[in-house]
Amino acid sequence: MLDGESVNSVLTFSSFWFCLSKTRMKMWMRGAPQNTNISLSTKGINIMNTKLQSRILAAVLMLASTSVSLQPSFAASNNVSKTVYATPASSSVDYNTVWNQIYALLKAGNGEEALKIANQAVDTEPNSPVPYVMKAFVMYSSKADCKSILTQLNKAIALKADYSDALYLRGLVFEDMNDLQSAGADFDACIALNNHDLDAINESLSVKCALKDWNGMLSVLSIEFANNQVDGMAYFARAYAEFQLGQTSAAIADFKQAQTMFVAANDTKDAQAVAQILQQLQAV
Numbered sequence: 317m318l319d320g321e322s323v324n325s326v327l328t329f330s331s332f333w334f335c336l337s338k339t340r341m342k343m344w345m346r347g348a349p350q351n352t353n354i355s356l357s358t359k360g361i362n363i364m365n366t367k368l369q370s371r372i373l374a375a376v377l378m379l380a381s382t383s384v385s386l387q388p389s390f391a392a393s394n395n396v397s398k399t400v401y402a403t404p405a406s407s408s409v410d411y412n413t414v415w416n417q418i419y420a421l422l423k424a425g426n427g428e429e430a431l432k433i434a435n436q437a438v439d440t441e442p443n444s445p446v447p448y449v450m451k452a453f454v455m456y457s458s459k460a461d462c463k464s465i466l467t468q469l470n471k472a473i474a475l476k477a478d479y480s481d482a483l484y485l486r487g488l489v490f491e492d493m494n495d496l497q498s499a500g501a502d503f504d505a506c507i508a509l510n511n512h513d514l515d516a517i518n519e520s521l522s523v524k525c526a527l528k529d530w531n532g533m534l535s536v537l538s539i540e541f542a543n544n545q546v547d548g549m550a551y552f553a554r555a556y557a558e559f560q561l562g563q564t565s566a567a568i569a570d571f572k573q574a575q576t577m578f579v580a581a582n583d584t585k586d587a588q589a590v591a592q593i594l595q596q597l598q599a600v
Contacts, residue, residue, distance in 0.1 A: 445472035533557040548577030
């Protein structure tokens with residue numbers, strides 16, 4: 317029989333798996349930022365930072381979970397409503413065309429030329445927030461200095477405070493800088509703008525998990541449960557936060573629901589992992 321400390325150790329191990337699975341291998345972007353009819357996933361551009369690569373390697377060594385997907389989170393969230401920042405009628409820049417050019421250049425590995433196009437858009441439309449996000453995206457994909465990327469995103473947000481994709485990307489940059497409080501604030505701002513924004517919800521949960529903000533996790537999860545169709549991983553996340561807050565009975569109930577949903581989804585490895593946790597929790 318395991319004592320409470322042993323169970324907590326098992327769940328600490330599991331939380332690493334949870335944070336990796338919930339962020340779904342964080343690959344920016346989540347569709348075309350404030351744009352129509354463009355999905356970065358179809359362009360095949362997967363941008364992953366070094367910090368996440370090391371996390372993934374560690375997670376693979378610790379637990380081979382089939383729930384970790386190589387698909388960008390936005391591509392799995394087709395039911396999410398996208399905020400569209402359309403090209404203003406008076407604009408001299410066709411943002412759809414510019415985004416397509418940038419994507420094609422990045423896919424070809426020509427970040428320098430992509431940056432030139434983004435800079436041209438900034439010069440042409442300095443009072444529009446979109447070119448600054450374009451430039452920030454190119455810089456982020458090229459692993460530029462985080463502070464320089466923030467400068468561009470802050471300009472975009474100063475022009476349009478509710479520009480969710482600018483807030484989302486800034487949150488990712490803050491994460492890379494290990495400024496988790498600021499990252500969480502930006503992801504939460506995205507959620508406030510759109511409670512169906514699963515990308516922001518997942519990132520907010522990951523940040524709050526790292527900060528051990530269990531009540532914050534439950535608050536975000538309450539939004540996810542109330543407004544979206546949830547999966548086994550959402551129940552797993554809620555169970556983990558409940559356990560950390562000493563709500564053992566509620567945690568066991570949610571772990572059981574997570575296990576049921578994993579089984580229904582033919583996710584055998586994750587179902588077995590949760591079964592192991594339940595066995596040890598119920599033995600205390």
